[in-house]
Amino acid sequence: xxxxxxxxxxxxxxxxxxxxxxxxxxxxxxxxxxxxxxxxxxxxxxxxxxxxxxxxxxxxxxxxxxxxxxxxxxxxxxxxxxxxxxxxxxxxxxxxxxxxxxxxxxxxxxx
Amino acid sequence: xxxxxxxxxxxxxxxxxxxxxxxxxxxxxxxxxxxxxxxxxxxxxxxxxxxxxxxxxxxxxxxxxxxxxxxxxxxxxxxxxxxxxxxxxxxxxxxxxxxxxxxxxxxxxxxxxx
Numbered sequence: 001x002x003x004x005x006x007x008x009x010x011x012x013x014x015x016x017x018x019x020x021x022x023x024x025x026x027x028x029x030x031x032x033x034x035x036x037x038x039x040x041x042x043x044x045x046x047x048x049x050x051x052x053x054x055x056x057x058x059x060x061x062x063x064x065x066x067x068x069x070x071x072x073x074x075x076x077x078x079x080x081x082x083x084x085x086x087x088x089x090x091x092x093x094x095x096x097x098x099x100x101x102x103x104x105x106x107x108x109x110x111x
Numbered sequence: 112x113x114x115x116x117x118x119x120x121x122x123x124x125x126x127x128x129x130x131x132x133x134x135x136x137x138x139x140x141x142x143x144x145x146x147x148x149x150x151x152x153x154x155x156x157x158x159x160x161x162x163x164x165x166x167x168x169x170x171x172x173x174x175x176x177x178x179x180x181x182x183x184x185x186x187x188x189x190x191x192x193x194x195x196x197x198x199x200x201x202x203x204x205x206x207x208x209x210x211x212x213x214x215x216x217x218x219x220x221x222x223x224x225x
Contacts, residue, residue, distance in 0.1 A: 004153075031212050042115070042201050042216030043154075088153065092212050098169065099212055101154040 006089050006102030014110050019076040021105045023089035031092040032072035033099070034063050038085045046087075047074070079109050114138070115217035117202050123223045130189040132220050134202030141207055143185035144214060145169075145177065148199040160185055192224045 006023045013019060023032070031050055035043035047058050049065035049072060056063055060077045072089055089102040118133035136143065144159040146169075156169030158177040166177050174196060178186045185204075189196055199221050203214040 006153075033212060035216075040218070042203075042218050044216070045213055048213055090154075090212070098156055098159075099214065103151060103153040 004089060004091060004100050004102040006105060008105060009103065010106040010108070012108045012110065013079055015079060015081060017079050019079055019083070019107065020073065021087060021089075022071060022073045023091070023102045024071045025091060025100075026070070027093055028069040029072075029091035029093055030069070032063070032065050033090045034061075034072070034074045035088040035090060036085050037088065037104070043088055076107075079107075081109050081111050083107060084109050115202055115204055115215050117200075117217040117220050119220050120218060121221050121223075123225065124189075124192050125225055126193060128189075128192050128224075130192050130222065130224075132187040132189075132200055132202075132222070134185045134187070134204075134217055135183055136185075136202075136204040136215070137183065138204070138206070138215075139182065140204035140215075141182070142205045142211055142214075143179065144203040144205075145175075145185065145187045146201045146203065147171070148201055148219070154201065157187065192222075194224050196222065197224045198222060 004023050033048045034046045037043040047063040052069045053067050054065040062075045064073045086104040088104045090099045115136045124130050142161050145157040146154040148154050155171050160166045160179045176188045199219050201219045202217040205214045
């Protein structure tokens with residue numbers, strides 16, 4: 001199936017720093033989503049994007065649907081310890097109906 | 112809020128056993144999904160269902176089957192568990208076709224097959 005390349009695989013940052021992560025695909029997607037998974041829990045939807053170029057915020061989180069429709073970015077500003085977890089991107093191709101997930105970015109925030 | 116519950120958080124089974132994982136959602140969602148999550152591989156779709164008694168294979172259906180007799184309940188069955196099915200299993204649900212992708216996940220079942 002379709003593969004999503006998510007980077008970085010892991011990040012270790014200090015509290016208060018900003019964070020950026022991204023996902024790229026070899027084919028066009030019509031939907032991008034970002035999820036966060038806390039330790040021992042299932043993923044929770046953070047942001048959904050449906051249009052190329054769309055920029056959407058959810059509190060300190062901002063995500064963008066790349067203009068080429070082959071990538072998406074997630075930024076977290078002024079990180080806090082509860083931002084710790086795994087962040088997944090997911091996308092839906094124009095021709096299919098299933099979500100494809102990235103491998104995840106493990107975020108660690110040092111107080 | 113949508114609530115997706117899974118019958119067990121942790122499960123230990125022996126090779127060859129038949130295993131049932133149950134998932135229930137309380138928001139009248141049409142779509143339900145089963146994924147497995149393994150380190151470095153992200154989430155992979157096993158099966159999904161868009162209506163009662165309807166099921167579709169995902170990317171890795173081999174060794175699994177599913178049952179959806181009621182709208183709120185979606186069961187994953189391992190007919191004969193094997194050690195390579197040791198994994199975290201996640202159930203999800205979503206509403207209709209328009210919001211198909213906005214999936215709500217349960218807490219997961221960590222299955223160990225010995």
